[in-house]
Amino acid sequence: MKKLLFFCFLLSSFWIYSQKKTLQAHPINESISIDGKLDETAWQNASIATDFIMFQPDNGKQIPENKRTEVKVLYNNDAIYIGATMFDDEPRKVLKEISQRDNFGTADIFGVFINGFNDGQQNFEFFVSAADVQGDCIMTDVNGEDYSWDAVWMSKAILTEQGWNVEIKIPYAALRFSGENKQTWGINFFREIKRDRQKYTWSLIDTKLGTFTQQNGDLQGIENIKPPTRLFFMPYASFYLNAAEGQKTYGTMKGGMDIKYGINDAFTLDAILIPDFGQAKYDDQILNLGPFEQQFNENRAFFTEGTDLFSKGNMFYSRRIGGTPSVEPALIDNEEIIETVQNVNLINALKVSGRTKNGLGIGILNAITEKTFATIKDTITGETRREIIEPLTNYNVLVLDQRFRKNSSVTLINTNVTRNFHYRDANVTGLAWDLNTKANTYSLFGNAKYSYIHDTENKTGVFTTVGFAETSGNYRYSVGTDFVSKNFDPNDLGINFYTNYYNFYGNANYRILNPTKLFNSFKIDYDMYTEFNKESGKLQDNKISAELNLSTVKNNYYGAGFTVFPLETHDYYEPRATDRYVIIPRKIDLWGSISTNYNHKFAIDINPSISFADEPGRMAYGVDVGPRYRFSDKLLLTYTFSFFKRNNNKGYIDSYDDDDNESTPKTIVFANRNVFTYSNTLSGKYALNSAMTLNLAVRQYWSYAENKEALELASDGTLNPYPEYTTNKNSSFYSWNADLSYSWWFAPGSQLSVLYRNSASNFERIIDKDFKNTVTGLLNNDALKHIFSISVKYFIDYNGVKNKFGKRA
Template identity: 80%
Template structure:
């Protein structure tokens, strides 16, 4: 009898988890006020979505009765409305840190995931925290959650004696759906109890399956609604006051507009008219001793919002648009550059993106930058001339992404850069595929990319990769290989550092899918990698790595790993010359990471690491320490300190032939050097309420490389003493950035931003090792720049304006 009861319960559980849940939306003609009270009569008769199950950490476990969650959905001709009651037997313990939009901090969260086409391809996700802070994103299995996407919608959260309540209005203009009379949407609801670090969903999201968006439930009952005209205007006005020591203070006014237009129910056009990126976050520059450029994050909203399509195939690096000039001017004897620009100005940009109901995603991005000059002066005659460092340039990206069976895709990508006149043009075309079995257990992925450079000497290159992986269960693995030719060059609109090689790699890993007595999560990884120069066959890289990452039942994170390079490798990049390489000794690396529970007022991150090379005295070590303290739900301070030291590092410093761009120089100069880096970062947040925040960000950075011995690179990759070289090639770079900002979302989609910032940086060959003197000199010199700015942007919805005029008429 007991066995029959157990079997009945098991079958019932299986049935409830395997069947797709359906919720009926209730039509209403009654006005709904978004105040968090749920006191309108229409809420009383609406069907209820309940019986949540755990997403993490104990996947599939039913929610407890004292955390019962009930959701109702209403709709009318303008929007859908979600009313959520999150019961909690200890409402005084609900975490409710106030944070900025899209950053919930330490707070309970409620979310709704909507897929208007119910095709398992893309969710529009809307979140509200217990502190009444909004967040939204687009979710795809390929990219994950993209919080750069912002919609305009209304919400209100309130903590009551039974738990907390959320009321949401999602205008149809914030969603995507077909024009059919009867709608069936994919939907899921989410709840996180932050103090317990437990996440729940209405419909089970089975973590054994390698997909998220295909496990929604369904929202039925929506009838006779029409997709509205999606036309939004975002005009802005800004004022900048600039000052620097020894320079004239001046102010500037700017104004412009962004436009968003829904071409149809699936596709949207975004356009920038007269861009303004003056309040964009500064780049965290470093002393870059490597042969490659420093890669920066994209901080401009237009190039981050909803760009998942454009990132397919990893061919698009948006910082190329409006980046540094591409042409270095030729200087005659006795000439010097007296005026140049760091970044080329953007004239305008637009993008069109969306996906049809048959799964075809289409993305088009176009941007134009202006013709840019540098001023050159003859130091003898004092005559000046202007030369072009960047012609009028057009950037274009085209993406066609066909999804099928809800979990697989084949993608065509093309990037093109056309410069006006007889300057370098570039075109890169790629085909990428991500093929998954119907049960999401195995994946075959890869791409093939071809680049063509049209310049004085045309270049054509190829990059291909192929991989296979098991993507479900406790034990998973992957294998793959890349092949890259010497002339593959996507860098006019992409970024790629390594060419002329082929490799083989593999990974095997184990993870727990449900908590144990000790761990909430646990994952063990083993990785191997081997890389060979395509022409010589020499080993460029060879490593074996093992690491473990876990979270305890008290929600503290621990990780550690070791990497072993068992043979000497041949670095073909550090010499900065064709067919030259330097031998790197065998190496052992190890790291560890600790991050304590952020739910506590005080938490700390600690990340030590060490690397030892098979050469006397050659090693490196680093430590990163990041304490944080939450004084209240409004006030948070974070601090991060980094120290990194390389002893007896061998690196390139010069080419004595005089032209660092020569392909086969005779004498390549290296240095045996110590490299030391200090970095201090202070962050602070004070929230006046859920729509107003004050933020502080300060970063001090100093890194120097002190050369001890000068070395010459031999043809066989070894280094020998080179006492004839006497130039000072020491390097010292230090910088300072400070931002103090006030942000107020005074209306839906509308914001006032007030910012004060100062920054300075300096590079020297003479190293002053007194830390205090370096910082003091940086803050007191003429390079320190001050900027005060005010920016106001206002969101205008065409539908709202139209309805107001109708009512007046």
């Protein structure tokens, strides 16, 4: 009898978890008030989606009855409506921190995932927190969740005696679906109970399968709806007041418009006319002692929203558009630059993106930057002249991404930069593939890229990579190899630092898929990497690393790891000269990480690290400490202190030719130096309500490199004392940035932003080690700039305007 009962239990479990869930959507004629009360008659008669199943941490476990979730779906000719009731046996414990859009903080969450084509390729996800804060994103298995995508929809969350409710209205213009009379959409519902750190979904998402979007349920019953005209206008107006010590205060007005147009069911055109990025987040600049440029995050909304297609193949670095000028002005004796720009102005930009029901994704991006000059002065005669530092430039990206079998893709990417007249042009073409077995257990991935540079000397180069991985189960692994030619150069519209090498790498890892008595999550990673210079065959990199990451049942996170570099390697980049290298000694890096449960009012992050090199006195150590305190559901402050010191660091400082004989090697000078870095960051948020927030972001940074001894780089890569070199090449860079902003979403898709910003930075060769002097001196000198700005953007939906005028007629 017991065996029979056990068999019945296994059979029922298999039936529950293997059958695709379905929900019936109900058509309505009555109006629905989005107030979270769910008191209209239509809600009472709608079908119910319930029996949620845990996604994390205990994948596959049924939700408790006292926390059951019930969801209903209605629709009419304009929108789809979702009503959700989240029961809770302790409703007073529902967490409800008020935060900014797309950032839920410490709050319970409800979400709905919709795939209008039901093809398992892409979800449109909409979230509402218990504090009535919205979030939305586009989800693909390859790129994960892209929260830069923003739609315009309505929602309301309210707390009740039984838990909390959510009511959502999603206009069809925010979705993508076909024009068929009868439709079946892919759908899933999500709930996170924050105090327990538990996530549930209506349709089981089996974590062993390695896919997310293919495990939706079905939404049936949608009939006779038509995709609307997707045409949106977002006009804006901005005012800027600029002030700096010793400079004239001036104000400027800007105005422009963003346009979004749905070309058809699948494709959307986005365009910006007279762009304004004045309120974008500032860049966190550092003292860059290395051979490569600092890479910055993209903070401009147009280049972050819905750009998952353009990230294919890792060939597009959007900061190139409107970045620093590409041409250095030619100066003769007694000339100096008296006026230049840090960034080239963007004239306009547009992108077309989308995916057909057959899985073909198409992305087209075009941007034009203006012709830019520097003003140069003759210091003797006083005459000035202008020289082009960036010609009129056109940037293009084309992506064709064909998905098949719901989990695999082949992608063609092309980036092109064309500069007016006889300046440098660039073209890069790549083919990328990600092939997965039907059960998502194994993956074959890679790409091949070809670059062509048209300049005073034409150059071509290639980059190829191929890898294989097991992608499901407790034990997983991957292996791969790269080959990069010397002249591969995608840097006009991409970013790539290393060339002229080939490598081999591998990874093996183990993870638990369900919690144990001690851990909610547990993962061990082991990596090996070896890299050789393609021409000389010398070892450029060689490392073995392992790391452990876990979270306890009390939701505290711990991590630790090490990386061993067991052999000397040859760095061909730090000398800044062709075919020269410096030998890097063996070393070992150790790190740790602690992050306590953010559900508590007080939490802290601590990240120490230390490194030992096989060279007397050469080591590095540092720590990041980040306490945070949530004073209430409205007020949160986070502070981070970072310190890092490198003792006896060896780095490039200068080079020169010994004489006019080209056969004579260039003299390359390094320094034995100590490098100190300090930074303090403070961020704060005060939410007046779910639509209004005050935000504070302050960053103070100081880093200096003090040279103790000059060293000459020998032809064999060793470093020898060079007492003849006496030039001061110490470096000290310090900066200050502070933003205080107010944001008000006064209507769906419409926002008022008020920003006060002050910032300053300075680079010196003289090092003042008094921390107070560096900070106060920076804040009190002429370099401190003040900007006050107000920006208003208003969302206009063509359908809403058409309906209003239609009713009046």
